[in-house]
Amino acid sequence: MCGVFGIHGHDEAANIAYLGMHALQHRGQESAGLVAADEGKLRRHVAMGLVSDAFNRDVLAKLPGTTAIGHVRYSTAGSSELRNAQPFLFEYAGGSVSIAHNGNLVNAGELRAELEAQGSIFQTSSDTEVIVHLMAKAPQPDIVGKLVHALKRVRGAYSLILLTSDGKMIGVRDPNGFRPLVLGRLKDAYVLSSETCSFDLIEGDLLREVEPGEIVIVEKGGMTSQKLPEIAERTFCVFEHVYFARPDSLVNGKSVYRAREKMGMKLAQEAPVEADVVIPVPDSGVPAAVGYAKESGIPFELGLIRSHYVGRTFIEPQDSIRHFGVRLKLSPVRSVVDGKRVVVVDDSLVRGTTSRKIVKMLRNAGAKEVHLRISAPPTTHPCYYGIDTPTRSELVAASHTIDEINTYVTSDSLSYLSHEGMMQAVGSANEKTGQGYCSACFTGKYPVQLGTDQLVTLRRARV
């Protein structure tokens, strides 16, 4: 998962992009990068870590120009290292181009093998670089032609922003529209972003979303738009509504906060329980817990406090000391839960390890009963379209019943929102063709044919 941002036609392009990236920080904390264009020269700065660590006044001052694109990365394809940090910047016969990608290509492995057999030398382990090589080899003379040529070969999820040395900013979304991308204005400048919350921060105006399969080209004379030749049904990622997008963003023109609140309300209807207090697992579980409390009439309180200063703890990957990670991030409020029957609402349950620790924590703080309510269906399948869900063997719901998970996390009861309930809460993403969502991680119905790499891991997980 990643966040992308771009601005064209502003005297302080790099500063504005820096702010825009801050608003997208929740979409990726691994690396941050920015490329600015100044009279045909593209300059790049990328670093590991958060936007606030990667940039300072001096760095931004070295990125002059009126156009800039930025990227925050959360590794999916490719390992966590600086050479995979985006935006990428490359030279081709006609000039230089920079590219920032949110999503994941499912056939990158096959294409990479083919390109390497033809002599391409890859500099990163990122799927995005495949697009770059395909563009470099394209026979078309112009950059948009090269891009269209390259995208004909790739399958999967991509919301891209490109910046060219001849002064263009290009935004493009895959024909399925898996990942969000919105278009806005800041005075005379055009802006592109993964989410509308970044427009709020820079005090820009939302124009509209970039359509699935649409290419928008911004240059000095204004903005033009064209379509990719391939047509597909919209399958917007429902998990953006469940977990990924920021609650103050509009996604498909709909409030993420209200969708999550509705998920909580539906959950209260589907899985009621007698209890004294409803508490969220902060931050992601908050809007759904508000909905659950409203609908059930059970008081809402903050029974878990999240430390906002932990960031991504380096100890997290090692199992032996992983449990400190959860305690560093969350601590129970004894005065809220002591002696109470507690409903804990979280947005999703993936491995179950966090939930298990939370239940234990609440019991230690005196909770009499702990009822876990998840405002999405069981996560049974990995995502191959840009969300870093673990392999099937690590997804607890892939191989266990809800009863077994309840026993594992040691809750008094456990319920998930039904698939139908989730879909009703998010509404339609496409008025013409119906729902218009991908929900493959809950159903296993992958809307875009997987590549050989993914099919191998899926098969391996089954045995």
Ligand code: 5GP
């Ligand atoms: P679990 O109980 O499965 O260990 O953890 C569930 C928590 O993981 C939930 O609070 C949910 O918000 C969070 N979560 C769900 N998907 C993701 C993801 O893709 N990345 C991260 N970092 N957390 C996630």
Ligand code: SF4
């Ligand atoms: Fe989103 Fe799940 Fe589909 Fe991935 S599989 S795109 S997380 S709905």
Ligand code: MG
């Ligand atoms: Mg969470």
